[in-house]
Amino acid sequence: xxxxxxxxxxxxxxxxxxxxxxxxxxxxxLTANGFKDATYNLAVIEDWWRxxxxxxxxxxxxxxxxxxxxxxxxxxxxxxxxxxxxxxxxHAVETPTASTPSGGLQLFFAASRPYRNRVAIDGxxxxxxxxxxxxxxxxxDNGRRWLKPLRGAPMAEAPAWLDCAPRQAPAAAIxxxxxxxxxxxxxxxxxxxxxxxxxxxxxxATRHRECFRIGTLIAHGDLDYGTALSALIAASRSMPAYRKxxxxxxxxxxxxxxxxxGRAAP
Numbered sequence: 001x002x003x004x005x006x007x008x009x010x011x012x013x014x015x016x017x018x019x020x021x022x023x024x025x026x027x028x029x030l031t032a033n034g035f036k037d038a039t040y041n042l043a044v045i046e047d048w049w050r051x052x053x054x055x056x057x058x059x060x061x062x063x064x065x066x067x068x069x070x071x072x073x074x075x076x077x078x079x080x081x082x083x084x085x086x087x088x089x090x091h092a093v094e095t096p097t098a099s100t101p102s103g104g105l106q107l108f109f110a111a112s113r114p115y116r117n118r119v120a121i122d123g124x125x126x127x128x129x130x131x132x133x134x135x136x137x138x139x140x141d142n143g144r145r146w147l148k149p150l151r152g153a154p155m156a157e158a159p160a161w162l163d164c165a166p167r168q169a170p171a172a173a174i175x176x177x178x179x180x181x182x183x184x185x186x187x188x189x190x191x192x193x194x195x196x197x198x199x200x201x202x203x204x205a206t207r208h209r210e211c212f213r214i215g216t217l218i219a220h221g222d223l224d225y226g227t228a229l230s231a232l233i234a235a236s237r238s239m240p241a242y243r244k245x246x247x248x249x250x251x252x253x254x255x256x257x258x259x260x261x262g263r264a265a266p
Contacts, residue, residue: 005049005053005140006049006053006054006055006056006057006139006140006141006142007045007046007049007050007053008140009057009137009138009139009140010022010045010048010049010055010057010139011042011045011046013057013059013137014039014040014041014042014045015040015042016150016151017040018040018059018137019038019039019040019059019060019062020038020039020040020045020057020058020059020060021034021035021037021038021039021048021058021060021134022048022049022052022055022056022057022058023055023056023057023058023136024052024055024056025056025142027056027058027136029058029134030048030052030055031048034134035058035060035133035134036060038058038059038060038134056136056137056139056142057136057137057139058134058135058136058137059134059135059137060134061129061130061131061132061133061134061135062131063111063114063130063131064110064111065108065109065110065111065130065155066109066111066115066128066129066130066158066162067106067107067108067109067128067129067130067135068082068090068106068107068109068126068127068128068159068162069100069104069105069106069126069127069128069129069135070082070090070104070105070106070107070125070126071100071102071103071104071125071127072102072103072104072125073102073125074120074125076120076123076124076125077125078104078105078124078125078126079105079125080125081124081125081126082126085124085126085159085161086159086161086208087204087208087252087255087256088204088252090105090107091105091147092204093107093156093204093205094148094153094156094205095107095108095109095148095153095155095156096108096146096148096149096150096151096152096153096155097146097147097148098137098138098144098145098146098147098150099144099145099147100143100144101142101143101144105147106135108150108155109155109156109157109158109159110154110155110156110157110158111130111158112157112158114130115128115130115158115162116128116130117129117130117132117133128162137150156205157205157209159205159208159209160208160209160212160213161212181222181223184217184222184223185223187213187214187217188214188217188223188227188228188231188232191210191211191213191214191232191235192210192231192232192234192235193235194206194210195207195210195211195232195235195236195239196235196236196238196239198239203239207232207236207239207252207253207256208252208256210232211232211253211256211257212256212257214228214232214257215256215257215258218257225257228257229253229254229257232253232257233250233253236253
């Protein structure tokens with residue numbers, strides 16, 4: 001059987017409504033206006049790949065998607081940075097994921113708020129790509145491959161910490177802060193309900209997001225740390241089909257709360 005050609009991959013992406021354009025092996029756009037030329041017009045894409053038959057397909061990202069690029073370079077270890085910030089190995093995240101030629105990963109997340117294109121976020125081995133940027137996608141022979149297909153499952157929601165690194169808006173500004181302890185207690189109840197109802201495959205992301213959010217309230221004195229911790233652990237234990245060891249699991253809850261509080265885990 002004749003192997004698939006790069007144009008076949010580009011057309012397949014376009015048929016899924018991805019705005020595609022051709023890139024050279026060094027990730028530089030081949031069209032005059034770069035990602036601004038991106039399209040899902042099949043005739044235009046076929047014409048481009050007749051001109052550059054070995055080009056890599058690149059996706060001009062929409063505002064609804066943010067890609068976390070994990071790499072090991074320039075003395076930085078993006079894998080370690082991601083695990084420290086997200087509380088889990090990047091391979092464990094249930095979201096579309098592709099490997100890169102340098103041994104890194106690209107994780108594709110759903111963006112419910114605006115993000116920025118950033119390089120080496122605050123000294124880490126993590127980059128982000130979103131609207132106004134692009135990413136090269138796997139092709140037949142470009143050293144990239146899908147580990148979790150783009151169309152195989154829904155994208156996970158972008159991690160809360162992407163909006164909470166230093167030099168960005170303070171954590172308290174990311175979520176609307178409840179007024180008074182009464183509203184804060186209601187926020188804790190809602191967070192626990194969301195955690196307890198999280199479906200299999202979204203449990204880690206939900207727990208991390210909600211624990212982080214409650215951590216911001218604790219940091220401002222709206223909630224008592226011990227009370228919130230006990231409630232969040234109890235809610236997390238009631239997650240369906242949760243199989244991780246409880247000790248490790250409780251440490252992850254504490255770590256997520258601590259990140260929301262802007263300090264190291266107790």
